[in-house]
Amino acid sequence: MPYSAPVVSRLAPTPSGYLHLGNAVNFLLTWLIVRRVYGVLHLRIDDLDRARLRPAYLENIFRTIDWLGIDYDHGPSGPEDFERNFSQLHHLAEYEALLQALRQKPGLLYACRCSRTQIQSQANGGIYSGSCQPQNLDFEAPESAWRAHVGASTIVSFTDLWLGPVALELSRELGDFVVRKKDGLPAYQIGSIVDDVRLGVTLIVRGVDLLPSTAAQRWLAGFTPDTSPFLQTRLVHHSLLPGPDGGKLSKSQQQPLDRGIMHESTSPRPVFEAVARLLNLPLEAGRSLAALRAAFENAAIS
Numbered sequence: 001m002p003y004s005a006p007v008v009s010r011l012a013p014t015p016s017g018y019l020h021l022g023n024a025v026n027f028l029l030t031w032l033i034v035r036r037v038y039g040v041l042h043l044r045i046d047d048l049d050r051a052r053l054r055p056a057y058l059e060n061i062f063r064t065i066d067w068l069g070i071d072y073d074h075g076p077s078g079p080e081d082f083e084r085n086f087s088q089l090h091h092l093a094e095y096e097a098l099l100q101a102l103r104q105k106p107g108l109l110y111a112c113r114c115s116r117t118q119i120q121s122q123a124n125g126g127i128y129s130g131s132c133q134p135q136n137l138d139f140e141a142p143e144s145a146w147r148a149h150v151g152a153s154t155i156v157s158f159t160d161l162w163l164g165p166v167a168l169e170l171s172r173e174l175g176d177f178v179v180r181k182k183d184g185l186p187a188y189q190i191g192s193i194v195d196d197v198r199l200g201v202t203l204i205v206r207g208v209d210l211l212p213s214t215a216a217q218r219w220l221a222g223f224t225p226d227t228s229p230f231l232q233t234r235l236v237h238h239s240l241l242p243g244p245d246g247g248k249l250s251k252s253q254q255q256p257l258d259r260g261i262m263h264e265s266t267s268p269r270p271v272f273e274a275v276a277r278l279l280n281l282p283l284e285a286g287r288s289l290a291a292l293r294a295a296f297e298n299a300a301i302s
């Protein structure tokens with residue numbers, strides 16, 4: 001991968017479950033790429049979803065990073081430092097400023113008062129029907145979410161460093177997605193764009209399951225000058241690891257007793273081996289972090 005500017009990337013976990021193998025693989029891949037190009041790595045924890053946050057999940061993020069043997073250059077040193085200095089709750093004014101700027105764009109945002117049940121009953125393939133859009137409901141009415149109106153056939157295209165050229169039809173992938181939740185807090189897409197721009201992120205390494213979010217974020221970022229640097233961010237969407245049932249692993253699928261990868265495995269070696277497989281490196285590269293790093297740094301990168 002040819003880089004002309006310093007690479008700035010981030011690990012961006014959410015403390016809504018114990019980190020599983022897929023999260024650990026993403027952390028390790030990100031770390032390997034950033035270290036290979038002498039870049040800067042941030043730890044930026046996405047805690048806007050306060051309802052699902054548990055102290056044990058927050059703690060688990062730091063423990064998993066230590067367990068893997070990787071490091072980062074900027075970010076919280078632990079849960080206490082995180083809450084005091086890094087929580088997204090300290091940046092609500094910035095998120096709100098973006099939401100207000102987007103609200104000024106004619107026809108871009110609208111208020112939606114649908115209940116969860118209404119949304120499910122109208123939804124077509126998981127896509128919200130847009131029934132509130134023509135009604136011009138009051139943005140400030142209680143219990144209103146704000147949605148972005150994605151016009152039919154809105155295509156977002158970019159070149160991904162892992163996948164090559166990507167084109168997603170946002171209207172089919174996500175439809176009119178929520179940018180501000182009913183509780184008045186910004187939705188994930190808003191927090192993610194604003195944080196990445198503030199940190200000067202130039203490279204995002206994500207699983208392919210986040211492609212629709214990437215498309216939503218690139219589309220939204222194009223509407224205001226403050227967020228336009230996001231469009232310069234380089235993207236790596238890596239393959240996912242199959243779960244036990246062949247499906248992808250997600251934190252929300254975890255059983256209550258699922259304590260995450262650190263409890264499933266006595267050593268991080270399965271993570272190293274999974275990354276070696278994803279990168280098409282010899283399996284013996286997965287025997288240790290040092291071996292993996294050496295194999296990756298010596299490998300030709302296409």
Ligand SMILES: [Zn+2]
Pocket residue numbers: 111112113114130131132133
């Ligand atoms: Zn609605």
